[in-house]
Amino acid sequence: MKKFLFLCFYLFLSVSTAKELTLDECVDKVLKNHPDIKRLSLNVAKSKTFIDIAKADYLPQINLSAEYNPINTFVMPQNSQFNTIEDDSYKASAQLNQKIYDFDKTTSTIKAYEKEQNRADMSLEDVKALLVYNVKNYYNLVLLQTKALKARQKDIQTKEELYKQALALVKEGLKTEADASSILSALFIAEDALAITQADLNKALSTLSLYIGEKIDKETTLKENPPPKEQNENLLTRDILAKNFLLKGSKEEIQRDALLYEASKAQNYGSIDAVASYAHQDTLNEYDTSLVGVTLNIPIYSGGRISAQSQQAKISKEMAKESYNAQKLLLEEEAANLLIDLERYRHTIKAKEALIESAKATKKIVEARYKEGLSTYIEVLDAASVHLYAELGLLEAKFAINNTINRLEYLQGEVR
16 A cells, blocks of 8 residues: 555656646747857847947047157257257147048948848848757657657557467467567567667757757657648748848848948048147247148049959949849749648648558458468568558658748748
8 A cells, every 4th residue: 555655656746747848948948048149149249330330430530649758859040050959848739530521431331331230130030040940840850759659669569469469379379480480570670660769869859958058858748839830832932032031131231232332432532521630839939739621632543452442342242142143043942842842741641641540450450360360470560560650651741741831931031
């Protein structure tokens, strides 16, 4: 009685302490903990600093300077002769420069860096979507391997029962030793397959743990996902081209390089600046100087640097356009192939479901006939194998269709 109560308490404790993990929890953890998210978030912050640097050209530039010479030699004419005087001297000054107009060079540069920040944002969002896509796949893989493990365990139980029946029939003289040996060999093969499935399950759990940054215990139960939502195939390609983060990032890159090209061309016209300075100087005589004015700086010759920079920016702009076109073609191709796969997997699921029903009926009849000595062990093992692989095939087809839909959602820029 005590043992029974202890067993009940142990089972209650095990059930009460069992953990359940959902896909949403895994997604939240990977978005919070994965280093790629943190790295690209820093990259977005870094891109913001380039905007601040470019905007600084709009603001006044103020410099202070001071100079002190403890020994300074002055030459003074006196009575038709030059005499030298040694004395200390100092000078303190402040200079202010304010850009008035630079033919939109600064404006184009600021806008270009804003586009670069948008591109960095798109890269961050794409990595988030990609990580969620990978987590979904590994989560589904754990569910797949868990169900496959149960199917193989059930198959082993069936073969163990068949082996016991074969031994009994051998004793009665209705079967030979070959029957029992063959079924035992099939049992060993099934146990080996079970070990492989267990290893695959452990690998999937390990990888999922690394993604979410948290150890997943073997006792943890993963909650079954709701059925994947249907895709509107007529709008799918259009949605992908409108929402895909990489493609949107490529658009921002085109605009960025076009603005940098405009900024590079504006260098040819120079800039108009307002200048002001004030200085206090003591060199034998103490006096103040001040200056307020406007300067015009036009580069006449720069050794070909400005024209080369403009040509470089123009080439970058054209490369960005072609990169966008190539990315667009790849997305259209992948979307079309995924839709073809989706249709194929749907047919596979229907076929596997029908095969499972047929294999169940066949397996039941063959096992009953084997007990009566009317079927061979080969027929029994074949029926069991057909039923097992039909179940595994159905699981794999459902896993494949989930992965395909997950991929389509990633291409559409879905982070959840």
